Structure formats: C-alpha cells, structure tokens
Amino acid sequence: MGLFDRKIPFKYLLMGIIFLIVIVLVLTGIWMSYVNSSDNLRENAYRLRTMTESYIENSFQLIDAGLKLYDTAYNHDMQEAFAVVMAEYNGTGGDPSRMDLEALKTAIGGMDVYVINESCVIEYSTVPADRGLDFAVIYPDFCIYLHEIRNTSGFYPDRVVRDWSTGTLTKYSYMPTSDHHYILELGLQSEYFEGERKQPSYSVIVDEARAFNPYLEEVLLFQKQKRLIGNKTYVPTPEDHAMLDYILWENRTSQEVRDTGQERTVFWEVIDLRDPDYAADMSIFAKLTYNDALLSQELARLGVLHAFAGLLLLFFGALVVIMVSRELSRPIEQLVNDVNSVASGDLDHAIRPVSGYEFSSLAESIQVMVDRLKEQIRKCEINEKRFMDLVQFLPQGVFEADAEGNITYANRAAFDLFGYTQEDLERGMNILEALAPEDHTRAKETFMAVLQGKKTEGSEYSGVKKDGSTFPIIIYNTARMVKDGTITGS
Missing domain, CATH: 1.10.287 (Helix Hairpins)
Incomplete structure (x- = not known):
C-alpha cells in the first residue's frame, strides 16, 4: 500500500x-x-x-x-686607502711577499689588507686566520665575480657584511692590480656598525607581520652564510640546510613545503637583494611557518x-x-466534518461557510447538492407512500422476500389471507412457512430461477394459514432489483 x-x-x-x-x-x-x-x-x-x-x-x-x-658613506675613505696600498704594491715590483702589510694596515687607519691570487685564494693577509682561504670552494659565485673584475681597473666597493668566520660586520672593497695578477682587498670594521645598522630592525618587521596575520606561527631569517639573523648561536636543522643549499645553488625561487601530519605549511621566501654592482649577496631567505590547524579549526567552527x-x-x-x-x-476539515454529518443521515446539517474562494465555492456546491438530494428524497418518499398506499388497498396479497426467502414485506390482503400479523412478520418468516411441505421443492426451484433473472409464469401451490388450514393459491414471482441491476430478492 x-x-x-x-x-x-x-x-x-x-x-x-x-x-x-x-x-x-x-x-x-x-x-x-x-x-x-x-x-x-x-x-x-x-x-x-x-x-x-x-x-x-x-x-x-x-x-x-x-x-x-x-x-656607500665609507667608499671615499677606502678608495683613498687603496691608493696607499697600490703604491706599496707597485713599489715592490708586483711582489706582494715584499709588502709590509702590518705597516700598511697602520698607515690606512687599521683596515685589514688581503691579497687574492688568480685562483681566488687569499695568499697574503693581515688576518692570519684568512690566509689560504679558497673562495672557489666556499663562495663559488664570489670567485666568478673576482674573475670578472681581475682584468679591469678601478675601485670596487662592497657592502657591509658579516665576516664568514667571526661574524663581525665588515665593509670590503676590491681593486685589481695594474698587472692583473692579484686583487687587493680591504676590510673596514667599525664599532658603530652594529649599533647604526640595528636601527632598521628586521625583528620589528617580523613582529608586525605576525601581529596582523594570526596564521603566521614562526619567522626565521637566514643569510647566505646560513646564519640566522638575530641569533648567532642558532644551528639550522638538516632539513633547513638541505633547503638552503637547494635555494642557494640550484633554484633560487621561493619554495613551499606542506606538512599534513602537523598541519603546517612552510614557505621559504627568497628576498633577492643581489646587486650587480656589489660582490656581496645580501639576500635574505625567510622561513615562514603557517599554522594550517588554525584555519581548519575556523572551518570546523564555521560548520x-x-x-x-x-x-x-x-x-x-x-x-x-x-x-x-x-x-x-x-x-x-470543516467541509469534511459537515459532509460526514450529512453522509451519516443528518441532511438538515448545514454546510458552514469557509474561507477561500475555491473552498467557499465547494461548500456552496455541496449545500446545493444536499438540498437537491433532500428534495429527491422527499419526492421518493411521496411516491413510495403513494405506492405503498396503493399496494395496501389491493384485494390481492402482495409480499416481498430477500434472497434467502425471508419475507420482508406483506400487504394487508396477504395478512388477511394467511391469518398472520405484522408482529409475526417482524419475528421472522420464510415463504416456505406459508406453503404446504409437498410444494417446497418446486417453490425453491421457481424462487432460484427468479433470482437468476429468469421469467416465470404463475404457479399453483397449496397455501398454509397460521391456523394450519390449507387452501389453493396461485403465486406470481418477479425479481426485485436495485438501481444497478442487482437482484436482491423477489
């Protein structure tokens, strides 16, 4: 269903x-x-x-x-110092081993002096620890720069950078010798470098970035030497070493690494500060760690x-x-209740008005239908009463029986003929009770034929009165049908 x-x-x-x-x-x-x-x-x-x-x-x-x-504010002083150093070099006939580097250092205001040979190796220096330093090994790109300027002439100032071994801020400058066999290098250190260069602090920028970006969990700033800006003792992890090597020497572009297990995204931002006019690479490699879990939590909260x-x-x-x-x-519901009341037989129950044009029209139509039905019933009752009055005054006995042969109606002549009363009929009577036993079989056959719709002629029987006496009788049977043609009795 x-x-x-x-x-x-x-x-x-x-x-x-x-x-x-x-x-x-x-x-x-x-x-x-x-x-x-x-x-x-x-x-x-x-x-x-x-x-x-x-x-x-x-x-x-x-x-x-x-x-x-x-x-650039120190370029003029260093260029003048190179004039003194170059004069000393030329005075030795181009033999740096004969140069008194310590005396030169004193003469030029304490600047360290370096002599770099054609193999990019520091051959002579006022800094003993730097002698024998091979730039071709530790800084290949710097060695390329030295080869580019070796066959030129002039003054090549560099930036203030941290010394590769001590981490001390130092400004370097270079000048090829006139015979192009060596490159002279000067290193200037000042007690003011640390204080003056801290004014534009990178940490302030990082703090501001973290302040307006809640997803930014950590920022680490590395220089080319893999030193962490602001923390000289920090040792990069093996993963950081590998990524820095990849960015420095293989693919200098920003890289992104996602850690789905920890719900973190690490973005290596390359801030390329290289300048073709300077040998030093001032680039910064920022390791930005984003907390993806925070975004996931916000999405979950949103859900x-x-x-x-x-x-x-x-x-x-x-x-x-x-x-x-x-x-x-x-x-x-109101219409249904009213219609149910009418259907139960209460034709006088009024169909109440309802709201809505369609429902109101339906209610009016139902009321009209009920009124017409009442009128038809009234007419039928009048006709039925007229018919029943006619039947009651017939001189012949008339009765009705259902499909089982039970008598459901008899007129006055039938009661007088058989001697029965209305009370006897209401207690229940069968047509066979009014016939002699020897006629029962024939009466049943005739009755069944009528129920099957067959036409029959009048049949003679012996009638039995209430007092038991018999008398001859002719009975005419016809089928009783309802409106749809169904036979319900005789």
Whole structure:
C-alpha cells in the first residue's frame, strides 16, 4: 500500500509536504552559505598570506636600500686607502711577499689588507686566520665575480657584511692590480656598525607581520652564510640546510613545503637583494611557518555554526509549517466534518461557510447538492407512500422476500389471507412457512430461477394459514432489483 493509499489526514499530508520543501530549501541555503563562507575564509587566509609575504619582501627591500646608502658613506675613505696600498704594491715590483702589510694596515687607519691570487685564494693577509682561504670552494659565485673584475681597473666597493668566520660586520672593497695578477682587498670594521645598522630592525618587521596575520606561527631569517639573523648561536636543522643549499645553488625561487601530519605549511621566501654592482649577496631567505590547524579549526567552527543555524531554521520552519498547514487545512476539515454529518443521515446539517474562494465555492456546491438530494428524497418518499398506499388497498396479497426467502414485506390482503400479523412478520418468516411441505421443492426451484433473472409464469401451490388450514393459491414471482441491476430478492 502506497503512502497516498493510506487514510492520512490531509492536514498531516500537507504538513509533511510543506516541511519536506522547507527542509530542502533550508539545507540547500545552509550548504550554499557554508560553501561561500568557507571559500571566503580560505580566500581571506590566502590573501592575508600574500599580503604578509609581500609586506616582508617590500620592507626588507626598503631596509636594504637604506643600508646601501649607509654603506656607500665609507667608499671615499677606502678608495683613498687603496691608493696607499697600490703604491706599496707597485713599489715592490708586483711582489706582494715584499709588502709590509702590518705597516700598511697602520698607515690606512687599521683596515685589514688581503691579497687574492688568480685562483681566488687569499695568499697574503693581515688576518692570519684568512690566509689560504679558497673562495672557489666556499663562495663559488664570489670567485666568478673576482674573475670578472681581475682584468679591469678601478675601485670596487662592497657592502657591509658579516665576516664568514667571526661574524663581525665588515665593509670590503676590491681593486685589481695594474698587472692583473692579484686583487687587493680591504676590510673596514667599525664599532658603530652594529649599533647604526640595528636601527632598521628586521625583528620589528617580523613582529608586525605576525601581529596582523594570526596564521603566521614562526619567522626565521637566514643569510647566505646560513646564519640566522638575530641569533648567532642558532644551528639550522638538516632539513633547513638541505633547503638552503637547494635555494642557494640550484633554484633560487621561493619554495613551499606542506606538512599534513602537523598541519603546517612552510614557505621559504627568497628576498633577492643581489646587486650587480656589489660582490656581496645580501639576500635574505625567510622561513615562514603557517599554522594550517588554525584555519581548519575556523572551518570546523564555521560548520558547527551553520549546522546550528540550520537546526534553528528547521525548528522555526516546523512551527511555521504547523501553523500554515492548520490554517490551510481548516476549511477542508470543516467541509469534511459537515459532509460526514450529512453522509451519516443528518441532511438538515448545514454546510458552514469557509474561507477561500475555491473552498467557499465547494461548500456552496455541496449545500446545493444536499438540498437537491433532500428534495429527491422527499419526492421518493411521496411516491413510495403513494405506492405503498396503493399496494395496501389491493384485494390481492402482495409480499416481498430477500434472497434467502425471508419475507420482508406483506400487504394487508396477504395478512388477511394467511391469518398472520405484522408482529409475526417482524419475528421472522420464510415463504416456505406459508406453503404446504409437498410444494417446497418446486417453490425453491421457481424462487432460484427468479433470482437468476429468469421469467416465470404463475404457479399453483397449496397455501398454509397460521391456523394450519390449507387452501389453493396461485403465486406470481418477479425479481426485485436495485438501481444497478442487482437482484436482491423477489
């Protein structure tokens, strides 16, 4: 049996259909809202990340531009010092072993002197620890730079950088010898470097970036020497070493590494500060660690909020559905109750007016139908009374029997003929009781033939009165039919 075959009240059926529509609309709306909100959240997180990385790069570029101006302030002094060193070199006939480097250092204000040969090795220096340092091994790109300037002439200032071994801030400058056999290098150290160069602090930029980006968990800034800016004792992890080597020597582009297990994203941002006018590579390699778990938590919280909103909407939607369905079904329930009252036999029950044009028209039509039915019944009752009065006054006996042969009606002449009363009929009588036993079989056959729709002629029987006396009688049988042609008796 299907759902619509069951006798479900229209109110509940309407309520179910409307609530089903509400569920579909609410779930669709909530899902679309969640998808849009989650997309916006991810997009905002990505936009915030892009802004953070752009802010760090632009800020560091600006800081480096300021430092570059600061570093050029010492170029004039170093260029004058080179004139003294070059004169000493030329005075020895181009033999640096004959140069008194310590005396030169004193003469030029304490600047360290280095003599680099054609193999990029520091052959002579006022810094004993640097003698024999092979740039072709430790800084191949710097060795290439030295080869490029070796066959030229002029003054090549460099930036203030940290010494590769001591980490002391030092400004270097270079000048090829006139015979192009060596490159002279000067290193200037100043007690003011540390203090003056700390003014544009990288840590301030990092703190500001972390302040406006809650997803940014950690920022580590590395220089080309793999030193961590702001922490001289920090030792990079093997993973950091491998990534820095890859960025430095294989692919100098920003790299991204996702750790799904820890819900972290590590972005290695390459802030390329190389300048073809300088040998030093001032680039910074920023390791930005983003907390993806925070975004996942926000998405989960967003899902919970949407689920709660959906349940709340469904609850209030259910209340609205109940009220609306009751309001819509009230006219139908009223009509059904009125029609049921009429159907139970109370034709005088009025069909009450209802709201709504269609329902009101239906109520009026039903009332018209009931009024016409009452009129038809009244006419039928008049005709039936007229017929019954006619039958009652017939001089011949007339009776009706059902399909079992039980007498259901008899006129006055029949009662007088057989001597029975209305009370006897109401107690129950069969037509065979009014016939002699020897006629029962023939009477049954005739009665069955009539029930089957066959036509019969009048038959003679011996009638039996109530007092037991018999008398001859002729009985005419005809089938009694209802409106649809069904035979219900004789």
